[in-house]
Amino acid sequence: MALKFIDEVEVQDKVVIARFDFNVPLDKKDLSKITDTTRIDMALETIKYLLDNGAKKLILMSHLGRPKGKVNLDYTLEPVATYLANKLEQDVVLTESCLDRGIKTLLTLNESKIILLQNLRFHPEEEQGNQEFAKALASYADIYVNDAFGTAHRKHASTYTINGYFKDKAYGGFLMKKEILALSKIVEKPKAPFVAIVGGAKVSDKIKIIERLIVNVDHLLIGGAMAYPFLVAKGFDVGNSMCTQDDVKLAKKILMSSSKSKVVLPIDHIVSKEFGGKPEICNTVEIGGDKMALDIGPATINLYNEKLAGAQTVLWNGPMGLFENNDYAKGTLAIAKTLSEMENAFTLVGGGDSVSAVMQSGLADKMGHVSTGGGASLEFIEEGTLPGVQALRFGIDLN
Structure with missing residues (x-):
């Protein structure tokens, strides 16, 4: 069975949840500064394609560092949200957590087209590949996209288990395709x-x-x-x-x-x-x-x-x-x-x-x-x- 990629699906008016690898190095003296943005830059082709082709909402998710399943703001995705907002020239809303009750409300609003979920690894269930956690992530969207090749060797909830909730609705992004x-x-x-x-x-x-x-x-x-x-x-x-x-x-x-x-x-x-x-x-x-x-x-x-x-x-x-x-x-x-x-x-x-x-x-x-x-x-x-x-x-x- 051939692997399907995002250029083979109609994303117009669909809510898309996409896994990226935004695990970028931060300046040890100033954790708000990213020292190498390559991994985010390589995701932009997929993000722009989904936005340009009419995705109703785009939910981005990633891990950053090794917070060991606990909330640790040294590993917040806030610097990533700021960088993405500048590159895309539009608002990127960072949620308080992946399971924030406000996410469902955000999905009903006309503004805030791009939502970045807070660090997946603030939840131990991510690395455990937990089904309930994957199901909660999947409940936000119509289509799943994986463009995080660098984490595709892990059986984590956001890269592996989540596919079980998107039968015939899971696709690879452009970086995944190139790799x-x-x-x-x-x-x-x-x-x-x-x-x-x-x-x-x-x-x-x-x-x-x-x-x-x-x-x-x-x-x-x-x-x-x-x-x-x-x-x-x-x-x-x-x-x-x-x-x-x-x-x-x-x-x-x-x-x-x-x-x-x-x-x-x-x-x-x-x-x-x-x-x-x-x-x-x-x-x-x-x-x-x-x-x-x-x-x-x-x-x-x-x-x-x-x-x-x-x-x-x-x-x-x-x-x-x-x-x-x-x-x-x-x-x-x-x-x-x-x-x-x-x-x-x-x-x-x-x-x-x-x-x-x-x-x-x-x-x-x-x-x-x-x-x-x-x-x-x-x-x-x-x-x-x-x-x-x-x-x-x-x-x-x-x-």
Whole structure:
């Protein structure tokens, strides 16, 4: 059954309730200020479409932070309401809670077309996926829209359970559509040659995605701290580099598989005697006893560029080093630059740190798709779908 999106439904004179991901970072010194509005900006296409196509009322809902099921005004959605009102140039009414008795009254008024429900996670029932809570949310509207791809891996009330109350009336928004179409190019039939670049801190965090990808890729390029357990598994000394025995065991398992020849590891490093200390080049695979590697070296950058040459599909998840520190950002930024110049390939960047790195490089608009999903995009690649996506597609049985 095909997933339906909002451009396939008549919203004229309908009350629409829509789940977004407005979980934006706030300034720690001034919680009324949003430090990065990207997630709200990416929702505007769907919001404007619903308003422009005659939705009678638009009820927006989201979580913000981790208030742990209690009212905590440090996590109020008030800054989001203010920002949306400025961007949309019309009033956005923020309710006192998701279950505010005044919401039904607001729905009868001609003014206040846009209603933003207060933080869903002020209610423990949201994360519990509670049916009564989902039913209360559903009672406000005729149509449900989910445009919160970043939370679609959770079986929460507003992303999963609520679908049970909108049989044949649940739709994906435009951001959801973009994410699913882009990630499906990786999951279903990626055009060969297919190269995956995986970085980050631990093999254990990425073992599922590695096992999923290694079957289909032509090359699996590994960087970041997770490269060192692989090097240890191959018998190399990595000095004081980040490495646990559990990760070495997982790396050995991968290197014993029939796909082991696809794994490409660093051949040189940028090292230091202390975390974030003065950088030095280590021209060999092995690292001296008192040094730790914090980035891939120039020879590795060249090797990885050779493996990327001619690729038709590229997935990048995770940085190549401690990219937050300029001394150890060269490997990560070099990968970003190479991907930005691959005009004939579909390039997908997924996962928080690699997305941050691409944003930092200023090359995000040169990529095929930069996923906003974080953990959701990883889980989609691992599993081929997500609970929230499945619920949108097939509905859920509440019995």
